[in-house]
Amino acid sequence: xxxxxxxxxxxxxxxxxxxxxxxxxxxxxxxxxxxxxxxxxxxxxxxxxxxxxxxxxxxxxxxxxxxxxxxxxxxxxxxxxxxxxxxxxxxxxxxxxxxxxxxxxxxxxxxxxxxxxxxxxxxxxxxxxxxxxxxxxxxxxxxxxxxxxxxxxxxxxxxxxxxxxxxxx
Ligand code: 4NP
Numbered sequence: 689x690x691x692x693x694x695x696x697x698x699x700x701x702x703x704x705x706x707x708x709x710x711x712x713x714x715x716x717x718x719x720x721x722x723x724x725x726x727x728x729x730x731x732x733x734x735x736x737x738x739x740x741x742x743x744x745x746x747x748x749x750x751x752x753x754x755x756x757x758x759x760x761x762x763x764x765x766x767x768x769x770x771x772x773x774x775x776x777x778x779x780x781x782x783x784x785x786x787x788x789x790x791x792x793x794x795x796x797x798x799x800x801x802x803x804x805x806x807x808x809x810x811x812x813x814x815x816x817x818x819x820x821x822x823x824x825x826x827x828x829x830x831x832x833x834x835x836x837x838x839x840x841x842x843x844x845x846x847x848x849x850x851x852x853x854x855x856x857x
Contacts, residue, residue: 689808691811691815694785694808694809694811695854695855698784698785698855699857701784702736703735703736703737703738704736704737704738704784704785704855705737705738705739705740705782705783705784705785706724706737706738706739706740706783706784706785706787706851707739707740707741707742707775707779707782707783707785707786707787708720708721708724708739708740708741708742708787708789708813709741709742709743709744709775709786709787709788709789709793709797710741710743710744710788710789710790710793710826710828711743711744711745711789711790711792711793711828712743712745712747712748712754712772712830713741713742713743713745713748713770713772713773713774714743714748714751714752714753714754714757714772715753715754715757715828715829715830715837715840716789716826716828716829716840716844717741717742717743717789718741718753718757718768718770718772719753719757719761719766719768719840719841719844720741720787720789720813720844720847720848721739721740721741721768721770722761722766722767722768722769722770723761723766723841723844723845723848724737724739724848724851724852725739726765726766727848727849727852728852731852731856733852733856737855740770740783741770742773742774742775742776742779743772743773743774743775744774744775744793744796744797745774746773746774748772749771749772749773749774750771750772750773751771751772752768752769752770752771752772753768753770753772754830756829756834756837757829757837757840760834760837760838760841761841764841764845775797775800777800777802780801780802780803780806780809781806783809784809785809785811786809786810786811787811787812787813787851788810788811788812788813789813789825789826789828790812790825790826790827790828791812791824791825794810794811794812797810798810812825813825813826813843813844813847814826814843814847816846816847816848816850816851816854817843817846817847817850818846818850819842819843819846820842820843820846823843826840826843826844826847827839827840
């Protein structure tokens with residue numbers, strides 16, 4: 689199933705459950721979750737769309753998002769309060785859409801999927817991003833400076849807007 693077919697299959701569902709996934713679950717995926725939560729609240733869709741985020745590396749479990757990401761996000765009005773947690777097998781049942789930030793996340797999430805149906809739920813965030821044609825992934829900002837965090841937030845705002853637009857269609 690490709691992305692369009694997957695998004696099509698979500699139409700008519702009472703509730704769509706989206707899990708954003710990156711490596712540490714302290715930078716990109718909690719930012720995506722916070723941005724999407726803000727957009728969903730803006731449209732009054734809190735009852736229709738459920739969000740969470742998780743990481744493929746569990747070393748930051750229990751932590752708030754990276755301080756730098758929280759500062760950059762707060763400047764745009766997003767308060768990031770998610771606590772990092774590792775991806776778990778039941779996520780493939782509990783979510784309709786599992787959104788990978790980069791290609792390594794994508795390959796690992798597809799690889800761990802227990803069934804073909806579960807594998808089909810995994811998509812790349814970049815496929816929803818319209819404005820950054822030079823990227824094939826959302827880059828890890830962890831070892832970058834301020835501009836790395838700003839770039840990630842720009843890309844995630846773009847991608848979340850498109851994802852919501854496709855869900856509302
Ligand atoms: P994230 O960034 O995957 O966007 O949360 C990272 C956070 C922590 C690490 C790597 C990436 N780390 O290696 O600890």
